[in-house]
Amino acid sequence: MTATPTETYVDASGGDWDEVVAAAQRGNAERLVVNMGPQHPSTHGVLRLILTLDGETVTEARVGIGYLHTGIEKNMEYRTWTQGTTFVTRMDYLTPIFNEAVYCLAVEKLLGVTDRIPDRANVIRVMMMELNRMSSHFVAMATFGMELGATTIMTNGFRERELVLDIFEMVTGLRMNHAYIRPGGVAQDLPPGAVGKIRELLVEMPKRLDDMRKLLDANPLYLARTRDVAYLDLAGCMALGVTGPLLRSAGLAWDLRKAKPYCGYENYEFDVPVSDGADVYARYRVRMAEIDESLKIVEQCLDKLAPGPVMIEDAKIGWPAQLAIGADGMxxxxxxxxxxMGGSMEALIHHFKLVTEGFRVPPGQAYAAVEGAKGELGCHAVSDGGTRPYRLHFRDPSFTHLQAVAAMCEGGTVADVVAAVASIDPVMGGVDR
Amino acid sequence: MTSANHEGKPNLSEGENLPAERGRERLDSPVARKGMFGARSSGDTSGYGGLRVYRPAQSRTERPYTDEDDPRTASFDQVADALERSLKEVDTSFGDAVERVVVDRGEITFHVRREYLLDVVTRLRDDPALRFELCLGVNGVHYPSDTGRELHAVYEMRSITHNREIRVEVACSDEDPHIPSIVAVYPTNDWHEREAWDFFGIVFDGHPALTRIQMPDDWHGHPQRKDYPLGGIPVEYRGAKIPPPDERRSYA
Structure with a gap:
């Protein structure tokens, strides 16, 4: 913004506060530009908001991103297709399973092996994705509470999420950054005891959900902060490319799991929750209902789990070993x-070639998409026929959704900006990649 | 291997699938091989620096676009027909606007000439038979060997009304990296176009504020291009300087 001679500017970025206040009073300033972030406890990580205020009203909201850009897409061009899972799991670090799944679906589409993924691997994928949806939604609610100053919601949300992370730790060896789903299947089968632990979660979680509902659903304070706040209707969602719980809270039951099923989602019975509030409260209700549906799907997964391989039976793609989980991870x-080492020279050569050089992927491009916890997560993969990606691009829902901040906040009060951003549930690791 | 299937070839009969035959085919195929040990100019430390096998991807598909054996392609002829009819309504010929069509792996790609991009996406959004309401952003791809059309912008489109998915691809050259912006048609592409500008240097003409989005404002170069090395700048940490990966000692 350039200063015109008629305007006076007061820089409140530092110095003696009394002087700043006195200068602001002298200048009779009507417009206040507030820089919020990129280091701010209520901006969901390193998000920068530049707000122009007229009193308490936000007249202009701009969003600055890029503070967490790590060049994941570029780095992946220098590693094999299998190693890529290690990168993608770190993008949106609250939905690592979705990142891995969409990447592997794209690679499998390029390889043309989508139909040859073993059933058991697909069931495990679906189960892990739904568990991940639950843990992501819990963080969405927890951080929402924290950012509005309600720390009980925060501690409760993170506590429930811990139940899911315990399962992740047991199955993949890690609470986050799993690299569990691999091109061709999953890295290893469920360990003994995992099914029992997931069944325990299915019993425990509904009680915890009820507690959360009792705390929030009709809480007058919560309603006051969420009802009719950050309204974004269906037309706005479509124009801004908004998908996921935000779109469903505006009344459109659009869900890729139903519209374009992948990993065998057509075999599960579940509903797509919608609301027509199009506000922060509607988004909360949709997320809560989605957790219920996820629990239903996880239960069906456990019933569908039949013994079998969890990696494609193609020696040129699937790694030969079933890795085990040790004390220090996989x-x-x-x-x-x-x-x-002691039996077969050919097996050693094959192992060495496959692990260091990787498999070749026929040239071409493919786009795969999954219904992530936050919206449509897409992966555009280009291969030149080599053992490494030629180009990978991820359409992260948080990146697209942050564009809606201006539409949600302008004209509202500055306190509602925090509620609006929290209801989008952006994760900067995914936004900036 | 199933790779033969994607290229539209029938499955090999038993005699053709013998190792000697497959080996002959592999040697005869138009492939440029490079690398193995001793490769330079790569940040890779696995010992296989730069091992690549190049083979051009499928570049053109003729009608019919719908393959009866592949249910994923069921609507492709309908989409192409609807687009052709719709473009005719605004006095544009399909052949002028779309230079070629590729159907590969159950996906259809319309390669659109950049002068016609705005016409095409407007019809894609507004025509009731097309109704691609949702644009899933734009993504750049850099093909330095594709002379005269090095930079590609790839748009994924989704129709919620008809539950269809298509891809639109536009190419421009390194010397004249201009593509019209479609933000006026799909406002969601605002940040996506800024990202493609930031990473590839594609100038989207008509964009409301085409500035860098991920890299700092004063950054030099466009990091996702193929001529931009991994890292590219030395890493500084507590006074020590570590060279970028492409300049580090190579074990290859």
């Missing part, structure tokens, strides 16, 4: 090491 398979 580790080796002793039986496989004995085989390649």
């Amino acid at each position: 580790g080796n398979s002793p039986a496989h090491i004995a085989h390649i």
